Amino acid sequence: MAQISTEVLGDERGTLLAFVEAQRTAIRESLLGLGEEQAASRTTVSELTLSGVLKHVAECELAWLRMAQQAPNERQRSEESWGEAFRLVEGESIASVLAFWGEVAQETEAFVTALPSLDETFPLPPAPWFPKDGKVSMRWMLLHLVEEFARHAGHADIVRESLDGTRAMG
Template identity: 35%
Template sequence: MAGTYTSVGPSVDVTGEKLDLVTILADQRGMLAITARGISDEQARRRTTVSEFTLVSLIAHVASVIRGNVTMLEERDENSTVDFSGSGEPEAPESIEQVLAELDSAGRALEQCIAALGSLDDLIPQPTAPWAPERIWWTARRVLLHLLREIAHHSGHADIIREALDGQSTMGVVAGDMGLEF
């Protein structure tokens, strides 16, 4: 797909700003998936930083965050709160292939959700949380831009984990795919 680092493209037929958002979100998920290319299940479970996250648990976390945002965009629950049960990101039980398949599935659900949105200006109630005890409303656009930032943040963390595993960087893989040295 022109204008992206990955060959990942949208799974829905949208135009305009929705196409831009779907494309960049798909590309960012594709970059995260590249981080795990060529990694064994054992490597994907290895901690390489002081963080509790491993590649498999970090990718599972991102898939879960995407699913949570789809639910928020679709349900628009004015009584939702951030659920801290299960926080601490326990090691995902799935293989790296299963976690990547879940990331892909969550991404397709997100794209379908974006396609179904009436308008990116629709107001979406945000869950209350200790850091945001009062209900606030964001546009669907802001929710999606925040999600993009969240995926990018975790992609950077995943890249650090991968580099500590075997010295490979995501951009190194992308450059290699293009026949370039990085």
């Protein structure tokens, strides 16, 4: 299961990217050995499923990356399609979502690595939970991805343990 890296990365950027990847790994590993039907099973009162968590975090990372790049999000959700962000739909599979997330992860790493500084900022979208005309740094975005992925890795641990007793930490 997920292991904490013992590699000393030497700089803030590398360390933050390593923590993001560690949380991605925890989520990916929660699906190991499961078929599509098992991964789509609800095991708690929550609507969350392992495949739904996987899709959500992949699309979440893409959304933050596109905001940081100040580019359009090709997978932007509307109110009508919001629920599809938490479940696989026709034509999607665990493998296809993992491949998509892998591409997003590579793009995030390349983007962050090429930045002159993690102090660079980008505007937040209008939302009741963000300050009006708010901006955040690239550092903030990476820390937010660690937070987001860690939260959902915990959800995935609970769902997986409820599904078949498998536990991430032994």
